[in-house]
Amino acid sequence: MAAAEAPLNVAIVGSGPSGFYAAGALLDRADLDVRVDMYERLATPWGLVRAGVAPDHPKIKSVSSVYAKIAAEESFRFFGNVDVGTDVTREELAERYDAVIYAVGTPTDRKLGIPGEELPGSVAAVDFVGWYNGHPDFADHTFDLNTSRAVVIGNGNVALDVARILCSPPDRLAATDIADHALDALRASGIKEVLVVGRRGPAQAAFTTPELKELPEFTESGVDIDPDQVAEVPDEDGLSRVAKRNLAVLRGYAEDAEAYGERHITMRFQRSPVEIRGNGKVEEIVLGHNELRVGEDGWVSAHDTGHRESVPTGLVLRAVGYRGLPIAGLPFDERRGVIPNERGKVEGAEREYVVGWIKRGPTGIIGTNKKDAVETVTRLLEDLADGSLRRHDRDGTLDIESWLAERQPELVTESGWQLIDQAERTAGEPAGRPRVKLCRTEALLDVALSRTRADA
Numbered sequence: 001m002a003a004a005e006a007p008l009n010v011a012i013v014g015s016g017p018s019g020f021y022a023a024g025a026l027l028d029r030a031d032l033d034v035r036v037d038m039y040e041r042l043a044t045p046w047g048l049v050r051a052g053v054a055p056d057h058p059k060i061k062s063v064s065s066v067y068a069k070i071a072a073e074e075s076f077r078f079f080g081n082v083d084v085g086t087d088v089t090r091e092e093l094a095e096r097y098d099a100v101i102y103a104v105g106t107p108t109d110r111k112l113g114i115p116g117e118e119l120p121g122s123v124a125a126v127d128f129v130g131w132y133n134g135h136p137d138f139a140d141h142t143f144d145l146n147t148s149r150a151v152v153i154g155n156g157n158v159a160l161d162v163a164r165i166l167c168s169p170p171d172r173l174a175a176t177d178i179a180d181h182a183l184d185a186l187r188a189s190g191i192k193e194v195l196v197v198g199r200r201g202p203a204q205a206a207f208t209t210p211e212l213k214e215l216p217e218f219t220e221s222g223v224d225i226d227p228d229q230v231a232e233v234p235d236e237d238g239l240s241r242v243a244k245r246n247l248a249v250l251r252g253y254a255e256d257a258e259a260y261g262e263r264h265i266t267m268r269f270q271r272s273p274v275e276i277r278g279n280g281k282v283e284e285i286v287l288g289h290n291e292l293r294v295g296e297d298g299w300v301s302a303h304d305t306g307h308r309e310s311v312p313t314g315l316v317l318r319a320v321g322y323r324g325l326p327i328a329g330l331p332f333d334e335r336r337g338v339i340p341n342e343r344g345k346v347e348g349a350e351r352e353y354v355v356g357w358i359k360r361g362p363t364g365i366i367g368t369n370k371k372d373a374v375e376t377v378t379r380l381l382e383d384l385a386d387g388s389l390r391r392h393d394r395d396g397t398l399d400i401e402s403w404l405a406e407r408q409p410e411l412v413t414e415s416g417w418q419l420i421d422q423a424e425r426t427a428g429e430p431a432g433r434p435r436v437k438l439c440r441t442e443a444l445l446d447v448a449l450s451r452t453r454a455d456a
Helices: 018-026 064-071 091-095 126-133 156-166 179-189 209-213 213-217 225-229 242-253 368-386 399-408 414-431 439-446
Strands: 006-011 035-041 076-080 099-104 120-122 147-155 193-199 223-225 264-268 270-275 285-296 302-312 315-317 353-355
Touching: 006 018, 006 091, 006 147, 018 035, 018 064, 018 368, 064 076, 076 399, 076 414, 099 209, 099 368, 126 156, 126 179, 126 223, 147 156, 147 302, 156 193, 156 209, 156 213, 156 264, 209 213, 209 242, 213 223, 213 225, 213 264, 223 225, 223 242, 242 414, 270 302, 353 368, 414 439
Parallel strands: 006 035, 006 099, 035 076, 099 353, 120 315, 147 193, 147 315, 193 264, 223 264
Antiparallel strands: 270 285, 285 302
């Protein structure tokens, strides 16, 4: 079959929101005959929607219905439990597909870069989030919750998610799809306070207002805010609408006399971690106090005053951002932790593109990825139209699924994922839960491949 007559064959590596939106943008084109194969390292799709969104946010998770609709398209195939770079190479994908879109996200965390950061009890929020969401990479992690205070470093939604899960009544979490091992650990937790600290002021925090407003309801507790820290902020009239709304919520907490529950959240601003101390494990964190300065460009920056505060704690969680990892053979921006690209086209690559966080960095909400995906797909189709993206010549004999089954005998297709999905939902029904997650790869594969452990 001549290249011009064959369907456009596109591989998408990664099955999170950005990958599915890219698939949807391709499949929605009525003027385009396209086939999309999606590759996923795990046995399950949906990326952060399954393993990143907090379990007590089912409305956000409901976006998975959009992805299920895309996956049901006749021209779409899902290939799970395939590690691109191990089971198959990047070069092999480029040989078999007209274009390859990498939607691999930013799977690692940014470090604090302070003494004591590697002590046991100092952990990345991304690990903790993966653990309570049942991500197989983190299912066997353990976290010492036998401490009266945890400290979360960061002023974004991930920091709030972690703090909220640590402070929420276990019976409330029991109605969600939280991993059972996490629920058991949280029931036995000794944590009474979670201190959330940010280096700048309340007006510069990256929280979304709904996440701030829901804290008392979800934790059944008041929120501890120092009234002095929210009384006056620099250039308040010039703040964005989101910052003004956040500030109003925080001021409400500072004025409210609502009693603290069994576990509560404390928020302190203008604090930077300086050192983590302990004898073989985390025992305290040293915070530096900052003052805020407004530059000529209006940017508010934090400057160390030299004042230090020691806070006893047995658990420090850093939530100061995510970072991408390089893909062998593709350029990588070490400073930003992304793959350099022009509107999604990888710099210097012939047929490789990027979408989502690995393209632009860990910014925005789930919906942000839709516009981002459209931009990348638009660039891909422009390249196809002007000839800079050349289709492969096809002879009609290329059998991707057989090739993959040889490389990965435990290949999970869309039908295998459907078996996992149904098994988890069925397990959750008796307790009124949306699902009970299978958290280990072996258990997921047993269901997807319809095998028993005796056969495995």
